[in-house]
Amino acid sequence: MEEKIVVRIFPDGRIQAETKGIKGEKCTNYMKVLEEILSARTLESTYTEEFYETEQVKIRQTEQDYLKTTL
């Protein structure tokens, strides 16, 4: 899936952003990028199930790597 960010800038100055197709902690990096570009600070962030799923995959992968090196 293509990686995208949809940014909505409201007339009252508020900004909402959603990342699409960006997996794991890479999302968090883009939060900082958006804050820098827009001279803004994040008030609230909500991680979706997909974020946690990809995190779990990474944890499992890390566990597997650990087992490979220890066995």
Added chain:
Amino acid sequence: MSVSLTMIPVALALRVVMGKERFNNWIESMELPKKTNFKSQRDLISTVKQSGYDAEKWGSMIKTHIRGEKEFFFWEVRDGSWQAIFSKYDSRQMIENFMQTLEQRANRRIFIDTEENLHDEIIAKKVFPTNFYNMDLLKQVLQDNDMYAIQDKNDQIICDLGNAQLLFQQSHPESLITVELVQTADMEAVFRHLSLLDEDYKHYIQDRAYQDMKEKAEEKGLTIENEQILEDNSIVLTLSIQR
């Protein structure tokens, strides 16, 4: 979709809610009662009506319009006497005109001078918070709205509205800008000006965020793929991540 963010530009606070409804709520708590010598409800209604004003019964109160249908106040019994309950932020001139006109037309003294009433004549000096953090941007918004403003050596912005003077101050570059209302004759007019400033300031913030995104996205590895303006005037940008 992986993460959803709500952000606010550093030049903006969303603490003060402006707008007409807010003003009406605020004004309700700012009463300015004027005592009268009306002997009874009948005396009040007949005198007010004979003087060319209306006097509608509203429960235990009487409603009278001034300046046509646009403005009104209530008469109410308090401490055993009928009182005209104006707002502290009604135009002093309008209140005085009404009181004088009523007394002239009724050909009698109606309103009782009290120490409290005299005290009310002292011009209020009040400080309120705003949603603004950026003095330069505020100055720009004031100029664009044809509000005459000068910045003094202490970096305060003084704005003359004719019948009122606004003093914008910021104690620290990261602190919220406050507005002090000096020589205020008509609070409602001042509040309208502040609401307009608030709205325009936010439009500038929206425009600045859009321009920043257009100018800086590329250098951060993002490409603007699509732009859209929604019915509520929100700007929606779809960015793709460069590989």
